[in-house]
Structures are given as C-alpha cells and as structure tokens.
Amino acid sequence: MSRSKVFAGWWVVAGAFLCMLTGYAVAYSFAAFFGVLESEFGARRGETALVFSIAAFLYFQFGLPAGLIADHTGPRPMVIGGLILVAAGLVVAARASSLWQIYVGYGLGVGVGVGFSYVPSIAAVQRWFVRRRGAASGLAVAGIGVGTLVGAPLAHELIAIIGWRQAYLVLAGLTVVGAIVAGALVRPGPERYGLFPDGDPPRPGGGSAVPTGYSLGGAARTGPFWVIYVGAFLMSFGLFVPFVHLAPYARDIGLGEGFGVLLIVLLGLGSTVGRFLFASVTGWIGRRRSFAMMYVGAAVMLVVWSLSTSAPALVVFALLFGAFYGGFVAIAPSLAADYFGAGALGSIIGALYSGVGFGALLGSPAAGYAFDFFGSYTGAILVGAVLCLVSFLITLMMPEPREWLARHQQPR
Template identity: 30%
Template sequence: MATVNGVSSAQSTTSTRWIQLVLGLIAMMSISSPQYGWAFFTKPLQDSLGVQLSALQVTFTILIVLQTFLSPLQGYLIDRFGARLLIATGCLLSGLGWITAGYVTSLTGLYFTYGLFCGIGTGIVYVGVVGLMVRWFPDRRGFATGVVAAGYGFGALLTNTPIYNMINGSGYQHTLIVFGIILGVVGAVAALALRLPTDDDVLPQPTVQVTRVGTPPDQMLRSNVFWLMFVMMTMMSTGGLMIISQFGAFSRDFGVAGVTVFGMAALPLALNIDRITNGLTRPFFGWVSDRIGRENTMAIAFLMEAASVTLMVLFRDNTLVFVLLSGVVFFGWGEIFSLFPSTLTDTFGAKHATTNYGLLYIAQGVGSILGGPLAALLREQTGSWLPVFAIIIAMDALTGILALVALKPMRRAYAAR
C-alpha cells in the first residue's frame, strides 16, 4: 500500500472523507432555514402583504420546485466541473434570497426573491453535497447521506428560536436580512473546502449489494425501477412538505399554536422538537438500511409515519400530546433523504450519481405542489384540514407497502439483468 510521509493512502483517505462529511454537513445546515423556517414567516407575511394563505404558499412551492426541478442540470454541472465553486455559489444565493426578501413589498417580489434565489441556491447545495457523499462513502452510503441530510434538518434547530424571537422583537424584514447574511457566508466558507474523490483516494468496498456499472441518466429514465422510486418519493414528500409548510396554519386551526407547553409557545416548541427528530432519523435509518436492507427499512419507517400522523390528528385537542407526536411524525418522514439517494446509487451506480439523484429529487418538487398550495386550497374549499391528512395517511401507508411488494422484487430483477 502506498505511503505519503509514513502515512498510508488508506489512512489519509479515511481522514479526508470524514473532513468532507463535516464540511458537507455545515453547508447543508446553512441552507435549511429557507424551508424549515418558512412556517415562522407565513403569518407576518400574510398580515404585511394582505394575501390568502394559498397564494402565499406559492412562494414555498417555487422554492421547492426550483430546488428540485433544476437539480438534474445542477447535478450535471457538478459532475462536469466540480463541487467547490458551485456549492459555494448555492450557499450565497440562498442567503441572498433572504436578504432581498427583506426588502420586498409585494407577493410577486417575494416569489422572485425568497422563491427564486433560495430555490436555486438550496438545490445546488443539496444535490451537490449528497452526490459527493455517496461517492466518498461507498461502504456507508445510507449513513453518510443521512448525516448530511440531517444537517438540512438540524440547521434549522440552531436558528428556529433566534429567528422566532427576532421576528417578534425586530420584525420579519430585519430577521430575513440578518440571517441571510450569516447563513450565506457560513455555508460558502465551508463549501470552498469540498472536493470530489480522485483515483488516488483509497475507498472501502460497499457492504451491501450494489452495481458497479455506472448507468447514465437517459438509460436510468427508461427503467421501471426508477419511476417506481419516483412515485414513492413523491408520495412521501407530499405529506412531509404539507406538514412543514402548513404547520403554523393547521396548528392555529386546531387551537394549539399559542398554548404554553413547558414554558414555551407550542408552535416554536413543536418546530424545535421536529428539527431534532427530522435530523436524527436521517443518519439513523440510513445506518439501519446499511444493515437490514433499503426496502425493509423503508417499510418500517413509512408505515410508522402513517401511524404517527393518524395519532397526531386524533389527539389534536391535547396540546402536549400533539407537540410530542409531531416529533414522531418527522422521525417517520425525514429518512427519505437518506434512503432514496442511497437506494438509487446502489441500483444505478456512482459514476453519474449526482445527476441521477437530481432527476429523482424532482419528486420533492412535485410533492411541494401537492403539499403546498393544493393542500391549502383543499383546506379552503372544505373548511377543514382533515381531508388533507386523510390523503397523506393513505399515501404513507401505500408507500410502505410498495417498498416490500414492488420495489424489492423489481430491484432484485433489475440487478439480475
């Protein structure tokens, strides 16, 4: 084994890849607030702009649609030109979206600042960092993608309370500008030290059955396995994004948002708990999937999600139980961001991993449309959130079943071919 200054190449690579994981985690944390902090801004934005919730939620949908629908192009550019500058640019664009949103006075302006800049910026960072980690950790894909995906959830945990307090003390405009600057700079600095693995990096062998053939995107799009995964991720994304984007709205409708629990208002407390569980679930279920298989883990997590959403709705009149169950709901949802990219790379190889995941990540954008403005519109038409939750529960249960009865045999047959 080759040595450099007495240190083996394998040892050097081990140190390097863990450093890359930490840097990717920081970059992901810096872009989490545009999505996970959105619920804090819906009420002050509605009051300031004088618009309906369904119209305001288009901002959130633009954010997620641009984050996801452009990800194949962004993934291709990262595969082609490298990760460092593109991911740093994404962090700066995300911060710029918040800064400029602090100055707008119209709904259209919000669409073209918060929606446009944050959407493009977070998309570049998310697909770029995940694409890096599936390459650096062929032996621990589920865990590594779970760790950086956890950063996307945990980042908001560090900022939720300061953002909530600053909105109440200084207004939402000042909050957007201050945190836009901080998060953009922190993310860009971390991203500038990222890189792709090279031929000189000695990486461990995979621990689960994977393909060593790099399937190009056009060939992947012709496979039924990909489209089944796309439908499954869309259904899971719809439910999770509905709860994230509408949490403030339906918790107020249920009468629990302002109730004090453990000396804290229920809404920020629930969102903080949710950030913890939404972060922990990603490396945890990724680690589990590295050991018991991707589809088995999906079935456990997705069926648990269906059960926990059901219980949260049934106990919506009990503020303490509602808050605690919301944490379980996010623990059953956030793992899609470790399970699906690792499953995709296991199936279609690492050579085109970033571009291929960019194509699958579009499912998140479809879910944002269904779970954002369309869910809000259904609430306005029916006068209740219960029909929305009923649809989500059904989709969660169906996805868990499909993991075992459809995805597992189809992936086995695809590998055999």
C-alpha cells in the same frame, strides 16, 4: 495518505452537512414568517403557503441540472454559488412591498439556490464511501434536521427583536458564511486524489478508483428508478404540509404561535435522530425495506396528526413524523447508489428528486386552500397518508439491489 490521518471523505461529509444545515435552516424558517407575511400582505393561507411551495418545487427541480453540472465540474462551485443565491433571494424578500415579491425573492432565490447546492453535496458523499455509505449519508443529511431545528426558532426570535425584514437580512449574512465554509470542505470524488472509497488502500495489482455505474439515461430506463421516483412523488404531497401548516394549526386550536414554532423545532429534532437511527437499521434489514418503512411510518403519523387536538399528541406527531421524514431523506441517495452506482449519481439523484418537487408545489397550497374552503386541514392530511401507503406498497414490490444487479450486470 497516512492511516493516522482522518480520511478526506469525512471532511466532505462535514461540508455537505454544513451546506444542508445552511440551506434548509433558511428554507424551514418559513414557518416563523408565515403569520407575519399573512398579516403584512393581507394574504389567505393558500396564497401564503405558496411562497414555501415555490421554493420547494424549485429546489427539487433544479437538483437535476445541478447534478448534471456537478458530475462534470465537481460539487464546490455548485455549493458556493447555490448558497449565495439563497442569500441574494433573502435580500430581495427583505425589501418586498407585495407578496409576489416574496414569491420572487424567497421562492425563486431559496428554491434555485438550495437546488443548486443540495444534490451536488449529497452526491459527493456517495462517491467517497461504499461500505460506510449509509453512515456517511446519515451524518451528511443530518444537516437538514439540524437546520430545521435551528432555523425556525432563530427566525422567530429575530422577528420579535428586529422585525421580519431585518431577520431576512441577518439570515442572508449567515448564509454567505455557510457558503464559504461548506464550499471549502466539499470536493470531487476520491479518484481525483488517487484515493479509494472508505479510505481503503489501493487494490493488489492496481485497479481503478474511477466510479462506475449507470448513466442518467440508462437509469431512467429501469424499473427501480421509476419505483423510487413515483414513491417519492406520491409521498411528497403530504410530506411538506406540516412544515408549513403545523404552526398555524397549533394557533388555531389555541396553543399559540410560539408552541407552533416549537413543533417545527421538534420536527427538526426528530428528523436529526431519524437520520442516524434509520441509517443504522438499514444494515439489519436492508435499505429497500428500511425505505419502505419510512413511507408507512409517515402515513401513520399523518393519521395521528388528523386526530390531534392536544399539545402532547402534537409533540408525539412532530417527533415521530420528523424521524420518518429524516430517515426517508437519509436512505434515498444511498438506495439510488446501490442500484445505479456512483458514475452519474448527481444527475440521477437530481432526476429522482424532481418528482418530489411537484408534490411539494401542490401539497401545501392545496392544504391551505382546503382550510380556506372547509375550515379544516383533516381531509388534506388524510389524502397525504393514503398516498404514503401507496408508496409503501410499490416499494415492497421492487427487487433488492443485489438481486436486481445480478440480472443487470453491465452499466448502461
């Protein structure tokens, strides 16, 4: 390949960015639908929050089988098929006559669809880069932040103009377009094309570009795997609560539903900035320490939210919590690649994210039911903060990837 051309890995980054923008714009648009679904079906907050939680649980659980399949077939079929499932789920939701049909359409369709597309796309990026892995991952997962930024306000405007059912259909059409374009851009690792990660020239005397590293079974028998798994699992109890409950929280304290949607936009803005900002920090203090910072930052911000009753305080919370969330999502795949290599990275990332699914399933409904029972979100928010601090402490105890690999030379 001529050195004057753009390295093909950056097109993979663009495809992964668009894949995540499309899927997560739909996923995080739920905040705009929360109020109308609650009114339409006469549901309690815990019941309404369960719609998003089912989707979040499934997209983290399906990351493992999606990663396993993509490790053998390549990412393209998974990206296209997953996003088409998202669109199909939205069509089902648009025709719902009861809340359980929203559970099936939005919860199942978006959950399985995002799960099938997300892990293969982000794992594909890791294979194309080593030296620039952090920057490439940050760019790719910025799609989640941009999706959060545009999904809720777009849905809010569509609901106001054409109603929630037609809004779901418009989002379905946009998702199909995203599936086609993202699928055209993502591709298997550079070894399939005789290339090397980062666009490096062939090594003197030859050498293989085929990725090496731990198998899923080998990774699952290591300490770092379980530290990352448990840390992400504990954090996830509080991680998704703002994406579901921040808009109704704003409405409850008299700031209005429109301001609540604005807060979701600010979460997306903070998330987008955080992915770039904290991805660059990893070069100074290392990915493990940077990852630990995301946990403690999220904990502090949850405490801030529990004390916030004014618009400026909630704006600060949304921006900074979004930034730490974005950094967490940006650093996690690269940290896994640092420990376990790229050979079976799709299935490894999928397995690690499965723990997040359980926290996502339980956290938001628990916060909703806590509000239904106590009339306040405070206790649920503070429990989430404490769990983030536990994740911070166990991550600090984990060895650095380079030190750990020096004691574990042979992939298994």
